[in-house]
Amino acid sequence: MTATDDAGLTVGEAAGSLRVTVRTLHHWHEIGLVAPGGRSASGYRLYGAADLARAQRVQLYRELGLPLEEIGALLDGGDASASLIEQRDRLLTRIDELRAMVNGVERMIDAGSRGLLLTARQQAEIFGPGWDPAWVDEARERYGDSAQWSEYAERAAGRDASDWQGIAETMRSLDADLASAMREGVEPGSDAANALAERHRDTISTHFACSHAMQVCLARTYVDDPRFTAHYEAFAPGLAAWLQRVIDANARAHGVDPATAVWE
């Protein structure tokens, strides 16, 4: 009467009408989720109306993200609403996890593209009046491709204003100690000077792993870039040049030739 005269559809036909792949039906058969009602004489799977109906129910629950095993239990008399409620909870917790990831990713993106997650006002408060927020953009422009910038950005993404406060204070006290050491006549290459050089390197290493060679390169900029020079000269005249000699001597003591040292 209802004119499906034959014994059923082949996998390909069933797959077509269900809009799934043949492999999917094979898999569902393998795990006993949807078995074809029978086989043709030559071993072809034959799916009857009841099989197709079951497969459709499987699809319905699969679209809700339920694991196939649970769908099987559910279709064979299990408690649907219990599974559904559990599934809703799983989905919601997963969504929360993903949202936390999005949050983190966006912090990282911002840190990488802005250099700092602080507003200009916050930067002024934390780094003091000598600070120009445009420097961050310039630094990103020049070093944004380097591995060290990536490292810097990763760490910056995890810092908030109070973290920066601490870092800024550490740097200020280092600058002050450098200035008084110079005034007290500490000689580059002396133990005291080398200790200060290492303290400088540690401080830089809060931003990225800084080798002795890199430190030498940084010291060059302190002398060559008038803005850095001005920063150190404000603490004590001649400080930039003295710091370079301190860093160079310490580098030599660690087997690095300051004359030929390169970044990386």
Added chain:
Amino acid sequence: MTATDDAGLTVGEAAGSLRVTVRTLHHWHEIGLVAPGGRSASGYRLYGAADLARAQRVQLYRELGLPLEEIGALLDGGDASASLIEQRDRLLTRIDELRAMVNGVERMIDAGSRGLLLTARQQAEIFGPGWDPAWVDEARERYGDSAQWSEYAERAAGRDASDWQGIAETMRSLDADLASAMREGVEPGSDAANALAERHRDTISTHFACSHAMQVCLARTYVDDPRFTAHYEAFAPGLAAWLQRVIDANARAHGVDPATAVWE
């Protein structure tokens, strides 16, 4: 100076300080993501400071959901911000997918617990004045544990008001045709009566797969439950009893004995 006197940590120690499992470090080594700096004389992995730093960077990106392969490329000089932007998009699309699933799951939960997703007002509009919304609750109470109720709920979750409109009209026209057939003297067991019985079964099957035996059980309720009886008597006196005879005769023609037929 900074007093990590030895050549590095063993896997267990490294795993402890990184708060990952030993197996995870093994895996990262296998795929070349984080290799230990060296080995002890007896073949133990030894992780140095640089290795631990790299592992920490891996953790950072792993928490953002990036695949390990991409993290590897990224740490070895790849473009971090490109990966991050792509990752954000992947996360957002995934979140949308999960939200759609939550939506579907909640529809299913509601359909299962309420029986219908329509408001009482909508039900009155669609099913007419003879309809009592409390019947749905009663039906859920009595049949909520059956496989057929699950099927019904699954399908109900996918229907909106206009779908129900169509279903209600189909049922009304069937009732009308049954009444006129009875008045015209159609005999139970005749081809015309059997065709009507099958049409009834098809209509019920929009809600769940209805066998001939189940149909016989339904017909019994039509006669036994005064509310169903009243529904049919309103169309034509004696209609409920006549319909039962039609259904029973058709069941017999399909090899089902109405006297012993049970649900399932």
Added chain:
DNA sequence: CGTGCGGCCTCACGTCGCGTGAGGGTCAAG
């Protein structure tokens, strides 16, 4: 000096839902 116990090593299989061949039979049309 042996002995135990905890940590390390290297395979190697299991997870979940299929995708993607490999190698070979089946079916209807030309």
Added chain:
DNA sequence: CTTGACCCTCACGCGACGTGAGGCCGCACG
């Protein structure tokens, strides 16, 4: 009789490890 489209059964691959199995290593205790 051939061709091409279908079907069959293995069986590996993915991603990020978990979980043993079987065996070596190192340190403390008797």
